Amino acid sequence: MSINTVHTALSSVTSCQPDLGTSMDIVTDVAMDLVEDQEVEPGVGLAVLHRVILDCARLDREINMFSDIVEQLTSEVGQQPPEAQFSLSERVKQQFEERKASLSEAELLKHPKVVAFQESVHIPLPQDEAAESLQEEVDEDIAVMQSQVNFTCPLTQVNMENPVRNRVCNHHYDEAAILSMVKARHKQQRKCRCPVVGCVNQDVTQAHLVPDHLLRRRIQKLGSNKV
């Protein structure tokens, strides 16, 4: 097999990565539907979806690893005697197995799509064995979330269009409103306090704000029900 053939084959492998990314977005979407649907207990279903998204993340990472190894070894082989080509596939296989084995679950949890999944359903997701014992906790989290989260932005006093959650104090605001407030304060060289009455968070920054897709969907649904 020539090096060119290797590169062609490799690009057909890496070309499926965008589709993989799309699939992961779909899994997150399904998870949000699950959380939204109050009739169903989401815990177990979410644990399954979490497993699926972790498997996708693993596949994505493995494709990257494989591609790196092939790129590296094929570039090295150019400077080596021709016999080196014969052992190429064996060396790729060996290095791939080694790196695959070193890929930890903790690393998969850092995959941007996995992070997005967790942010979207905002649930500390259970690991395999712990799934059942955590289910009650998950349900409680959702109950707490529903009782605490208001659809109204503390700044605009109307329903939020693009709700963002503050990672630090867990308060929600409409994105445009909070960002303009943060910018205005920073322009005056001051810190921006959380505008929620009684909140002790004295320093809201853009980096602390994460889009809350689930809440946005809830608000949108509420809006469409009224019509």
Ligand SMILES: [Zn+2]
């Ligand atoms: Zn706050």
